[in-house]
Amino acid sequence: MVKLRNIYHVIFRLLVCLFVWSYITAVGGGNQALASSYKPYVADTILTRIFRSASVYAEEVGEYKADLYLKGRLQIHKQNKIIKYVPSMFRFEKGINDYIHESISELHYTAPNIYDRKIRAVSTTFTGGNSRFFDILEFMKFNIYAPSLMEDKLLSPLNEQSSVHYYYLLDSVDYWKAGEVYKIRVIPRYRSTQLLEGFFWISTKDWTIRYLDFRGKYDLIRFHIAMRMGEAEDTKYLPQLINLDIIFKFLRNNLEMNYTGWLKYDEVIFKKKEEMDLLLRKSRKYNLSNSYTLTCDTTQLVQDRDSFARIRPLPLTDWEDSLYRAFDERRWKERGDTLPKVETKFKKNLVYMGQLGDALISSYNVDISKVGNITCSPLINPLLVSYSHRNGISYSQEFKYNKLFHDGRLLHIVPQIGYNFTKKELYAKMDAEYVYNPEKHGSIMINVGNGNRIYSSIVLDQLKQTPDSIFSFDGLELDYFKDVYLNLSHNIEILNGLTVWTGIAMHWRYAVNGTPEVAERVRLRYNSFAPRLRVEWTPGMYYYMNGHRKINIGSRYPTFLIDYERGIKVMKNFGEYERFEFSAEQKIRVRDLHTIAYHIGGGFFTNQEDMYFVDYVNFANRNLPQGWNDDIGGTFQMLDGRWYNASRHYFRGNMTYETPFLLLYPVGRLLSFIQKERIYAGVLFMPHLNPYVELGYGVGTHLFDFGVFIGNEKGKFTSVGCKFTFELFNR
Template sequence: MLNSFAARASTLLLLLLSSYASRSQGIKGTIRSANGESLPYATIYVRNLETGTTSNDQGYFEYPLPTGKYDLVFQYLGYQSVVQYVEVTKGFAEVNIRLEPQTIVLKDVEVRAGKEDPAYTIMRKAIAKAKFHQQQLDGYEAEVYIKGSGRLIDSPFFLRKEMAKEGLDSTTAFVTESISKVKYTRPNTYEEKVLSIRSDGQDNNTSPLEYLRGSFYDPMVGQAVSPLSPKAFGYYRFEYLGTFKDRDYEVSKIRVIPRSKGDDLFVGELSIVEDYWSIHSLHLATSYMGINFIIHQIYNPIENKVWLPISHQFDVNGTFFGFEFEYNYLATVKNYQIKMNKDLEVDLVIIDEKVDKELATKLEAQNKNMEPETTQKLQSGKELTRKELRKVLRDYEKLEMKRDTISDVQYITNVTIDSSAYKMDSTFWQAVRPVPLSKYEIKGYQKMDSIALVNQKEAEGDTVKTKQGKEGFRAYDLLLGNTYKLGDKSHLELKPSLLSLNFNTVEGYNFIYELAYTKTFENKTWLEVTPLIRYGFSIHQLQSKLKTTYKFGDQSLALEGGRYMYQINSKVPIYPIINSLTTLMLESNYMKIYQKEFVALNYKHQISDKYRVGISAEYANRIPLENQTNHTWFNQSDKMYTPNAPINVELGQTNFVVHQAFLTGVKFSMKPWQKYYIKNNEQQAINHTSPEITVAYDNAIPLADAEISFHRWSIEVEQSLDVGIRGRLNYRAGGGGLLAKDSISFLDYNHFMGNRTPVQDIDVVKSFRLLPYYNFSTSRSYFNLLTHYQFRKLFLSRFKFARKRGVKESVFVNYLGTESSLNYAEAGYSIDNIFRLFRIEGVAAFQDGVYLDWGIRFGVAAYLEEMFDFE
C-alpha cells in the first residue's frame, strides 16, 4: 500500500511539474470568420501530436505546448480548414486565424425533377458501411477533457427573489470539469480513470463516457434515430448540398430532413468523407419533451487509418414548469492510441446497386460462385455491393457473438477515480485546462471558492457557526415526519401521519401512525422494526401491527403480526385517498375491508437479476365488518352507501362469518432473457429486455381451528416492448384456477384489479378501467389480458405543436374471461404527457361484444412511472 501511495504521489508530482513548466509557453489567439465574427468552440488540432483543444465561447484559445514545431489544423463547421505551421520557443506564440466559408462545389451530377438526389447514393454507402466502422477498431485509449456548464436563464416570477438570494441567477454558471483516461475494447467495454475533477458541487461525478460511448454509427443515438440507421430512409429525406475539400479529402455535405418532425428524429447537416464513407463532422438537433439538444462533432483521421471524433459539443436548452435553462457540454479527445481490427484492415470499394446496376449484377454473380469465408471476403479488397457488404458484416457479427462468452451483457463501463482527483486547486486547472472559461463560468468558480473559504474558516473556528449541535424532536414532526440518527449505524424515522388521514364507511375518519427503526450491521445486513397503529373514529377501535424485517445479502426474512384492516382484494385495487374522496364527495364507497388478527412469516430470495423466489405462511382469524357511518360531504338523495359486503355474480351476497385460516404459498419470478450492463463492476439490468414470468402456488391447510382448505395456482407474464421508433407495447397476461376447494371463503377468491373511480393508476396495464371491483371475482379458472400501445404518431401527435410538447397517444384493450364474466372487454384511447404531467383516457366496456358502459379516466403521465421507478 505504501509503494502504491508513493507511485501515485510521484506520478502526480511529475504531472504538476510538467504542467507548470509548459503553462508558460504554447499557442494562443482567436479564431474568427472572414468578417471578424468570433467562432465559438472551434477545433484546434495538433496533427503531429494527434492532440488538440477548442476555443471558448468568444473564439479565444490558449493551449500549452513544449518547445517544438507544430502542424496545426483549425476547423469549424461550415468553414474551410486552415493548416498552419507554428514554432513554439519561449512564451506563447500568438496565432490569430481567419476562416473562410467552405467553398461548396456541386458535383457534375444532374439534379432535376424525376432524378434521384445524389445525397441518396452517398447515404446508402455510408449506411452500408456503418457496421464496418463500428467493428474497425479492436480498441483505443485516449485522454478526455470534459466540461459541463449550466445556467438558469429565467424562473417563475414568484420564485425569483428567493432564488437570487441563493445565487441562482442568469449571471452565474455552475461548472464541472474533469480530466480522464478512457479505454475502449471491442465490442462493448469502456473503462475510465478520472485523474482530476473540479466542480461547484452540482455534479461531482460527471463522466464523459455517457456521451462518448454513443455513436452515430449506431441505429439509435439516445432516444432518436440516427441518420446512419439501416432504417434511416423510412424516417429521413436527404439533400445533397455539395462537396468541399478538407486537406486531401473530398467531403460531401448532406442536409438531414425528418419526414415528420418530432422528438425522435434529428435535423441538420452531416458531412461524409468520400470513398471512406465515414463521418467527417455533423451539426444535428433533436428534442425530447420540449427540451432541445444540439450536437456538434468534428472527426479527424487518426494515424491516417480511421476517422474518430476529437471534439464534441452538446447544447441543451428548454423550459420546464417556468424554469428556462441552458446547459453546454464540451469534450475534447486527444492522444488517441488505436489498435486496428486486423480482419477489417482493408479499403473496401462499395458499389451502389441502385446506381451501378450492371456492375452490381456482375459482381454478385462472381462473388456468389466464390463463397469464401467471411473474413476472407472482408479482406479480399474486392468491390462489394451494399447488399453483399451487409450480409458479410452480419455473418461477421454472428462469428464475433459466438466468441463472446457474456452474451447477456450488452455493454460494460468501469469508472475509477484517482484518490487525489478532487484535490487539484485552481492553479493546476489553469495550467491544464484546454479551453478558457467564459465569464459566467469564472463567476461560478469564484462563488464556489468563496463558499469553500467560509466553510474552512468555520471549521477552524474563525466564524460563528449558525447551528449548534443536532436538531432534536420538534412537535410538528408528529405530523410531518422526520428522521433521527441514534448512532453510527441506526436511525429512527417518524412517518408523516398528516398524509395518512383517510375516510371509509367502516371506520369513518381514520389515521395511521408509523415508526421505523433501522439498524445496520456488518456484511451488508440490516434489521428494521416497524410498529404501526391505526384508529377509526366511527368504529372506536385502535388497531396495531408490528413488522420485523431482517435482510442479509440478497435474502430477507420478515415476521409480522397484530390486528389490522385489509382490503378484500389483497392487491389493493383502490388507494385509500381515492376512496376517501369518492366516498365523501360522490357518496360512492368502493373500498371493501375486513379485519384479521394474524401472524405471518415471509421469506424472499433475489437469486439473481433473472430469478427470485418468495415463500410465505400465515395464520389468521378473519373477521367481517359492517358500515358504521353514513357521513358524507355532499348528500345525494338518489344515492346511498352500499354494504361492506360486495355483490358477486357467482355468490350473490358475499357475507362471511368469523373463521380461521392457515395459508401457505410460494411464488417464483423470472426474466429469462434479461440483458445487462456492467457499471463499476456491478451488473445492472436493462429495462424492457425480457418479459417477467411469475408462477405462484398457494393453499389453505385445515390445521387446528383453521376451516379453510383449497389449492390454487396462477401464472402471469408482463412486459414492456419498444416497437419501432417511439412505439411501445405494454402487456400483462395472466391465468389461474383452483385445483381443489374443500372449503373456501370469498376472501380467497381470485379477485381482479377493477376501477370505478375517475382516477386511473400510473401503471397502464395494472388495472381495468371500468370493471367493478368484485362482480366477477371467481373460485373457478380465469384468464385476463391487459394491453396498451403507445404510438409514435396517431392523430394529435401528427401535429408539430403537440409533438414538440411531448404529447403521446395510445390505445388499449383489456379482456377478462371467467365462467360468469361473459367475455368482459374494454377498449380505449388516451392522450398522455399533457403538460408533461397528466393523462386522460376515454374507454368503453363490452360483454359478449355488446356495449355495456363508458367512462373518462384521469391519471399521471405514464412515463413518470419509469422516471421515478414507481411500483
C-alpha cells in the first residue's frame, strides 16, 4: 500500500503540473497566435449568419452524380530502403523519382455521407502496389458546411459548436461577379490534428463559400487543399475544381503528391433534411442499395494510353507528358532485353524471393485467379505486439484466405497464431466460414483452437467458503487445465437485423500437471458436448445489396444478444451444465467527433450438480493482441485473469467516451500529435467483488495508443497499470 500511495502522489503532482502548464500555454499561446496579425476579428453578427447558413446548406444536397477526373503527380524528394517496407505503399522503380497517375470515375453521393466511386479509366506510370496515404477519396468527402470533414477526422470552422476552437479574422473585402465577398482567415486556438488553418471566401449575397484554401495534418500526412465551388445554381454548394498537395514524411523519407481534381455534375438533387427524415419514417425501408455499387468493374476498365487520351478532360503539361514518354522508353528497353533464358529465369527468381522477403515486414496480398485471395499480416511488425499490466507482452500473426464466387458465395479462412511472452503460452486457432446464401447471411462456420488455461468448477466451492476479508487467489490450490475447442455452427438472418446462430460447442480439457497428487483431487481429463443457440438483434439495420451479397451498414439502435449453451452427457467424461449470457451494446455519436460507446451484459451457469468449467463467451480473458477499439473499451484491463472463471454469475457494464479535446488540448504546442482522448469506466458485480470498478484515461495517436487504468475493489484502490499498442499504419 505504501508503494501504491507513492504512485498516487506522483500522478497527482503530474496532473497539477499539467493543468498549470495548460493555463500558461492557453493564455500565452493564444495571444502569440494573434500577435503577428493586425486584422480585425469577424463580427459576431457575421459569424452568426455564416453558422446558420452552413447548418442549412449542409443538408441542402440530397444526392448527386458526377464525372470525376483526377491527376496526381508524385515526387520523391528523399527516400531510403525503409519506404518499401511501409504497408500500403506504392512500389517504386529504382532511380525513378517522378510518377504520374490519372483516373476517370463516376462519383455518386447520397446524403448524409455515402460516397460511391466507380473507376472507368486509369493511366499511370506506377509499376504496382497502391497507397492509402495518397488516396484522394477521403478529401473528396469534404462537405465544408458539415460539422466534421473527411469522414469525421476534422472539425469544420463553419460549424458553430466547433467555432470555440478557432479564431476568425476579416482579412479583406472583395467584389466578385457574385457581389461582395468576405475573405476570412481561420486560425486554430491551439495545435491539433483535428483543426484546419487557412482562408475561405464567402459571398454576402447568400452566405455560400465561393473558394477555400486550408492546411492541415493528420497521421503522417500534411495536406494543403484548395477548392473552387460551382458557379451554377445547382452546383454552388459543391466543389468543381480541387487542388490538393500531400506531403508524406516518415523516417527520413519525403514524398509529395500534387493532385488536381475536376468534377462535372450530371445530376444534382436537392432535398431538405425535414423532407428526408419524413420520407424515411414513412417508408421504414433500410435498403440503401441505390447509394452503393461496385467500386470498380475491371471487365470494362480502360487502361490503354491512347484510349485514355481521347477522354481526358484536361490537357497534360509538357513535364507530365515527358513522364509518360520516359516510362514508355523504360518498358521498351525491358521488352528488348536479349538476356539468355537462364539469366532471365534467375532474375525472376530473385524478384520472387524479394517479394517473399517483403512479406516478412509488410502486409502481403496475393490474388490468385480461380483460386482466391491470400492476405498475410507482416511477420515482423510492431502492430502485432502489445503490452498490458495484466498480460505483459504478447504477439500474434494472422493469415486470411478469401474466395468470392460469381454468385456472391464466399469462402473465408483465417488461421492465427500467437505467443504470450509473460505467461510463456502459445496459442493457435483457425476460423473458417462458407457463406452459401449471401442474401440472408446464411453460412456454415468452423472454429478450432486452444483457449486459455482454466480451472474447474470444483474451485468455486472453495471460493464460496473463503471470507472476503482473507480472500486471495495466491492462497488457493488451483489445478489448471489446457483447453482445445471445436465449434460447428450455422448462421442465418431470418429478418433484417435478426440473426440466429445454432451449433455445437465441444471442449477437450486435460490437466497441466498430471501428477498423482492432482489425480487424487480431480480427473485429469474432462470433455464437453453442448448444443448452442445464439440470437442477435439490431433493430433498424441499414444495408445495401452488392450483387447477391447483403452488406449491413449499421443502425441507430443498440444490438441485443442472447447466448444459450447446454452441456449434455454423451460419453463417460462428458459433463452437464447450462450457460446463459445476454448483452446490449451501442456506439452513439454525441456531436461532431465526440462518441460514447457502452456495453452492458451478464451471464450465469445453472444445473450445477455435475463438474463443469466456468467459461463465458462474452466475458473472457484475452491474452493476445486485439485491436484497440475492439479490446480496450469492452474489457477490464486491471482485473486478474483468474476472476473470469471464478463465479457462476456476473453482471458488467463498460463505457468509453472519446473526444479530440478533453484535457490536453491547451498544451497542443507540445502534444499536437494527439488525435483522440478517451475516458474509460467499467463496473463488475460478482462474489468477492461487489463491486469491482475500473477507471482509465487514454490517448490515441497515429503512432500508438496508450492508456492508464486504476482498479478499485469494494471501495479500495488495489492496482494501477497501463496498456500500450502500436497503431502506426493500422488505421
